[in-house]
């Protein structure tokens with residue numbers, strides 16, 4: 001369990017994350033209908049689309065929270081389609097949830113500490129070792145990166161909404177993932193908080209592969225090198241932020257019918 | 262952890278309480294110490310395992326009295342060496358202790374592993390089924406429970422005088438309380454609280470959620486087994502009726518009286534229960550208004566009802582409210 005056989009891929013894959021013809025059906029509802037995606041190492045990809053388009057479902061499939069009905073998911077060349085979510089942090093994957101899901105009864109530091117402990121396989125220690133102290137220090141560093149140093153010992157359930165989103169982010173970046181999935185990190189944030197978020201995302205390691213679901217077009221287009229538009233479980237277009245911004249089809253289904261000024 | 266984190270008013274109050282309890286045998290009557298308080302410590306220790314699982318793991322277990330009973334039966338089978346009751350293995354008492362605890366812990370691991378994929382009401386129902394099936398196993402296989410129970414069980418020489426059993430109960434209670442509290446701050450304990458708050462999230466952080474639940478259940482079973490040993494030494498006998506559905510619910514009620522999010526409350530609940538059990542019949546007029554021993558459960562039921570109406574967090578919740586502390590205990594159960 002402690003070894004990391006998966007950290008070195010069998011071959012050097014072209015893509016860090018590959019999504020192949022993934023469909024997901026919830027009973028009669030088809031949330032994804034054959035989605036293909038190739039995401040290169042270090043790429044910044046934004047996924048946009050109206051509510052119910054299947055964006056979160058796509059993240060759930062990549063992160064292993066749900067298995068696709070058909071299709072496959074490869075992470076660094078390794079077939080992970082049916083790999084349980086708990087094995088994915090060791091592949092370098094980290095995610096946030098659309099609804100902040102920090103552990104309400106634990107403090108900010110303990111929440112981040114758990115993210116680190118889960119990643120390092122330190123799950124069942126019954127005493128505090130030097131590794132533990134290091135993780136507590138690292139938790140404090142991660143909190144500082146999201147401006148939560150003052151809230152280290154605050155209980156997560158009592159944080160303001162924006163702070164809870166920041167904590168969510170700290171838990172994801174603390175483990176220094178290779179692949180980071182952020183589900184609407186800017187939702188509910190104030191203008192100032194959004195600005196800081198963009199700053200933080202711009203400061204991430206260049207080698208990191210970032211998948212970003214975002215409703216705030218300003219945030220999405222500033223961060224992303226490529227934008228994929230999903231609607232009704234299908235990819236309707238993909239391209240650079242400029243191409244997507246200019247596309248009339250996108251305007252009709254998503255950004256509203258008006259063309260940009 | 263820094264020293265000042267330990268030196269809270271609560272900790273000091275508990276330390277004072279333990280000191281008083283340690284001196285109790287020279288302050289109170291032998292009856293109060295050896296009957297009321299020893300029983301309180303035994304039941305409190307068992308109920309604390311319910312609180313531990315609920316508070317840290319979000320699991321309400323109705324199988325803790327079964328673990329308690331298994332340890333008692335196993336000790337009786339292993340330690341006795343004559344008569345017609347039980348297996349009569351005739352082992353050294355401490356070997357019997359090891360055997361009883363080992364069997365209890367293994368059973369707890371297996372039952373915990375099976376239950377580990379259920380939560381909430383399903384977990385409660387499944388552990389209730391454990392309790393009921395366990396009762397029938399002991400009731401029907403008389404080879405391991407003796408017809409009508411295993412009697413004349415002796416405690417190890419070390420614990421011969423009754424007051425030593427009281428001190429054993431006190432020691433194990435203090436260790437269990439401190440142990441559970443400290444465990445809450447370790448990686449294991451924090452992860453258990455994470456599993457309580459959001460198991461899906463814990464899995465995506467890399468944790469094996471079912472295994473974590475099963476291990477917590479195993480630990481609770483181990484501690485309940487220790488309480489079960491004290492109980493069988495205190496009683497000198499054990500029969501299947503003592504782990505039937507009624508007593509199973511009583512143990513849950515003890516935890517509820519104290520407050521399901523307070524470890525210390527388990528012992529408080531046990532104290533209230535034992536007081537009512539012991540002194541109710543001595544109260545003046547009790548016979549006249551029709552409360553006899555047979556209606557004892559009704560009285561307990563009414564007490565629980567009153568406490569629940571006043572505070573869903575049990576007596577601990579009432580005490581905290583009286584002290585005006587609205588601050589929630591860290592890691593407590595949120596409503």
Ligand SMILES: Nc1ncnc2c1ncn2[C@@H]1O[C@H](COP(=O)(O)OP(=O)(O)O)[C@@H](O)[C@H]1O
Nearest residue numbers: 026029031049050051052053054055056057058
């Ligand atoms: N667990 C689920 N069970 C049933 N339907 C679901 C589930 N998750 C999502 N859906 C449905 O799938 C569709 C896509 O949802 P989602 O991926 O959350 O969309 P988005 O994130 O793009 O807003 C929606 O119609 C939603 O109601």
Ligand SMILES: [Mg+2]
Nearest residue numbers: 055056057098
């Ligand atoms: Mg969504």
